[in-house]
Amino acid sequence: MKKILIIVFTLSVFSCTNLDETIYSSIPSDKFFTTEEEFLMSAGRVYSHLLGYTHYYNIWGTITVATDEALSPFREFNQWDDGGVWRDLHAHTFTPAHDNIWQTWSFLFTGISLCNQILYEFSQAALDFPVKNSMIAEIKVMRAWFYFNAIDLFGNVPFTTDFTDVSVPLQKSRAEIFAFIEEELKENAGLLPNSPSSSYGRATKPLAYTVLAKMYLNHEKWFGTPKWQETINACDSVINLGTLQIEDDYFANFKVNNQSSKENIFAIVYDKVYANGGGWSRCFRFHQLTLHWESTRTFGILDETWNGFCTSQSFFETFDLNSDIRSNTWLYGPQYESSGAPLLWYGWQVNFTPEINSLFDMSNPAGHSQGVRFAKYEYENGLQGECMSNDYVVYRYADILMMKGEALVRQGNAGLAVPLFNEVRGRTGLSDYISSDLTLDEIYAERGREFVWEGSRRQDMIRFGKWTTARDFKPNETDSHTELFPIPARAMTNNGNLVQNTGYTN
């Protein structure tokens, strides 16, 4: 008996029941946010999140392949089928199940949630530091930018600015959110620096006004009422800062070291060492998307390239190959190694042709060297690994001048627009515009050449009424419902408050 009691006693002494976890390699949330730097390192996530923008399955790939400036046809040897995502985007047969559209949605709303969370952290901060208020303004402008993209692509979207509200957000109309963005941009622009170079890669005054200008420029298309004067005013707010200018060399804006460009308003800062984390999804890889397997030897690239993205024949044909310097955007015709020797594949010289057999035809697929390829961003000699170090340019000063010019033309003031367009066009080798040249069709075509693969084409096509028309691999005129993308099926499942856009079934 005694012994039993002793044993039972011994057991209970041993009976440790503490189940708290000991953390070694990460930080408990309540032990952070004690210094200025810790706040900045948390806020910086907004910018590292942007690294996903250029991914071909993310927003850049989605809005670009859906236009006439890019496609990825099904190629011989069974390449680039990818479950049909590229042909569905290009031929406008996308549905709510489309993966890229979901990735795009996810990118935008993760950005919004991030901003809400960072703003919440700042609001809880007992600590005060000099850049606190400007940092808050920056995050608010970035949130406005995410919302601007969201209403541009999806129309009415879920809306919240309060991270502590854990309920599933309600859908708000495009107009309500437009008003929110407009007010947010106007309120916070003043707190931001005037020059993009001092805050390179981050939200600045020129960025806030560029977004505002784009909102007003599309106002007529979105809501039926024009805001041309507001467009002009917003553009002037950028011009009058005097911090930006048109680079003499068009391609200077896209070089490996393009951070010195005086023209770029907002760029996503890529860097092989500091900003390629997360490899697959946060990497700038235009070389892989577009270059032929063998083109690596044209550029001295030491990595594989995927031989996919090219441009449509009709879009390519808008370039004046003899005079327009911008036609060097494209790789076309017979290809050569960097040494000058013909670039051979299986003994045949690689030759990029504008003609493409088909978008998707298993019995007559696109040939491996069909379609003209993209080389506007400088391919770094000796580039190794899958990520380029060039910074991706989201907005340029050329856009400010051409948006203002377009608004003037639409107001009937083509004469005032001429110098603006020519300020940009001067470097191209083409002759200057005179006011009778500036038809809407010409402005549309010129914007196409100037901003190819810069994410502007979709808005342009919609605003100029070209989105729904038939083109190379979109055989028929379609109705206007595709001017908005469908709300992704997964978003509909997650949030019961959402109403799908017209013309789409879940």
Added chain:
Amino acid sequence: MKNRVKRKFAVIFFTAVMLVSSVYVGNGQQKRTVNGKVTEAKSNTPLSGTTVNVKGTNSAVMSDVDGNFSIAAASGDVLVFYFMGYATQEIVLSDQSLINVLMVEEISQLDDIVVIGYGTTTKKEVTGSVSSIGSDDFKAGNITDPVQLLQGRIAGLNIIRPDGGDPNGSFQIQLRGITTMSGGASPLIVIDGVVGGDLSSLSSQEIQTIDVLKDGSAAAIYGTRATNGVILVTTKKAVAGTAKLEFSSYIALQTVDKKPDMLTADEFRAALVKYEMSNSADHGASTDWFDQVTQSPLTQNYELSSSGGTRALSYRAGISWTKDQGLVKKSSKESLRTRINVSQMLLNDRLKLDYNAAYSTSKSAYADTYILRQAMFHNPTEPVYADENTPAQYGNYYYVGAMEYYNPVAMLEQYDDSGLRKQFTGSINASLSIIDGLKANALLSFTESSDRYGHYYGKYYPIGIGNNGYAEAYNNHGKYKSLESYLDYSALFNDHRIQAILGYSYSEQWSESYGAMNYKFDTDLFSFYNMGAGAALKDGLATISSSKSSSKLISFFGRVMYNYREKYLLTASLRQEGSTRFGENHKWGLFPGISAGWRLSKEPFMENAKWVNEIKLRAGFGVTGNQEIGNYQSLAILRKGSSNFYYNGTWLSTYEPGRNPNPDLRWEKKQEFNAGFDVAILDNRINVNFDFYNRRTTDLLYTYSVPVPPNLYSSTFANVGTIDNKGIEFTVSGIPVVTKDFKWHVTGTFSHNTNKLVSFSNDIYAMDALNLGYFGDDLKIYTMRIEEGWSLGNFYGPKFLGFDGNGGAIYEDLDGVAGITEADYQIIGNAYPDFIFSLQNTFTYKNFDFSFLLRASVGNEVLNQTGVYYEGPAYLGTKNILKSSLESDYTGGAYYSSRFIEDGSFLKLDNVTLGYNVSIKSSYISKLRIYLTGQNLFTVTGYKGIDPEISLSGLQPGIDWYDFYPRTKTFVLGVKVTF
């Protein structure tokens, strides 16, 4: 708070049971003293611990160390002598006062010891579903992992080796269907009472028995780790007596069973003509790429073990060395495994100490199955080595530019991938006999393991040309400490037998890892042994990493086994367990198990049925959990972001929340009902076991898609879903013929399981369907789908109706809208078998023995990924295609449909062994055995791919991925000598 009360209640309850029972002992009727001695018949040594009971009374004693006992009884009383594993003896007292009893070992399997965790019982007393297999029954052959011993031997336990003949491959073990969506799916391994062991560190020769706790009532004693069943391994122990030395050895040769049926170089050239393709794809050579990267592997194994000592101090030590070559060139595994056990009796035999120490090391050179895939589809007209047109950066290897297309020989020769693993396990078990029938047991164990993985890609490795040598190395250190302590009380009161345990268990585990990567080396000579030499480090492109984590598991447990005259049997157990891994709101869980048995054969009305040895009905219910989810999943933590951001001319780090926190995170919970019967007839020559089970797993963990905002991330790890599994298991074994010289023993097993995903949505988390089986290369499609109410393992896609005669194919159009879209997809197959069975036959004739094991699976369907991509000319030109392409006039692209869902039913000859025990009249050698074994000799199947026996674990079973490792036929010659 509530949990604490429950826990206390459990402690008090079990303590009370034991106290009451112990007080009850010794209420005998005073008569005269009878003395005696109990002796073990075979060894003629004293047998301590025999229960001596005056029949019909509570009076009972146990024999001491020398076998002596003394008990009060009167003339005419019947003394019952009971010892587990021995025939129970009854002696009627006349007037003698000294009684000597010989205890004879019982041959009936009914008294076979069954290990049930924290103690043992006998086969006849078991009430749960427990299967056992002893060393006499183990398969011979090249056994790389003890798990292989169970393959095809236990109904309901499906064991698959997904990597075919890879010596470094592991086994997948699935018990009674799929019970989890993202937790661990392997059974809990318990080696000599140490929970959570690693079977591969153990030589199969060191194993005495393996017991498998299959149903929830039996497994519930292991709580949160027991959902996938428990495999209890008992190793060979120290045996007192004459010193013994055993030596064994085998060599094994392997050949490829089947390789992918691609075009030869000549057929490739003919195909280019047939499909009117440019002959530029003909590079003029003839290369069998598969042969270029494979070899005929040889395996050698040597083992030595010694045992001996006295009753007070005995030992056993064993050492084994195996070198196993792989089919893929350069791949191999070399293992050294040592083990020592010392057993000591103290305090007048009241205290038994068992020391165990095991140390094992292995050195692996891994095969990259991607090389095999590249070899499969590589153009057979390409030469292996460079010609004058090959660009210099590809070294001496022939190069052709195409997406994800690499010279397999370059991959093989330019790549080294090796691992070193060391593991030490030490344990001490103390067992103290406090009073008769009451024992205290404590097992302290300590395991430390270290793994080193290193890779080196040479300068001309075709992926990442320009890296100029790329090295990676990782070191992982693991530490595990545990205490398992319990009181064990057993007593017999007349017809009532009770055995109870009450215990406490504590375990804590740590792991640390360090890794580094660097590239741009000046020479390949360093491999990964001079990692600082790479220039990428200075360029800021090298990486280093380290991490540490720990977890704890604490539990209180108890179990009572009761029987009345070995006729009515009852077992009840309870475990209260807490884990650090779970959310703040759910740290502790309660896992009860209860089961009952009724041995009809013991009833009076069965007395006349002499041909019946045993009929037992069993039923049980138990709750178990699954905590294999990784550490820190429920907490709100911040981690360093993978990218920096540019801030005023410098790069700042970013810090981000690790995940959406979920303080409600808890274990997956399985409730299982099991019923069955055991029958033995005709002098135990025919044995039948049957089980039916119905198991429901709730609170299934999965990564759920959640709205962003309000969440920060688009997925949260949460407990939501429910899966049901139902099935039957059937085992029949018999001895159809037995004569003086000849014996034929046959065992068949049969099992059938069905599953259903009952739900994966609740009020907060919703999922419409889950698409799985993603084919990423070029196609980017999902091939499988799960919806609520469906069974798992469904293939989902267009239904193939035939070819259209114009090079295309026709698919069933369900929605009437032209073109095949997702609306036309349907369920086109299921990966799980309708049933699996096995048949083991053993014949012994004089000194010869012959055995074979057949395994079969019926009704499982297989998605042939190689077929989807390469049956058809889509890739012809840059790549090779399957020969079967030529059998149809299909000329379209690679397209997933029911055309590639094939019947994967198979029958395999798993093992054939012919052995001979040489009669030796030598004073030095007591036994000599030679044997010849063939493994995996043939497969009968209609499946067109390499092997229909493929992975069935996880949520995307039944896909025969084109990254395959072919299975081999193995021929083994072995010898075993006992000195």
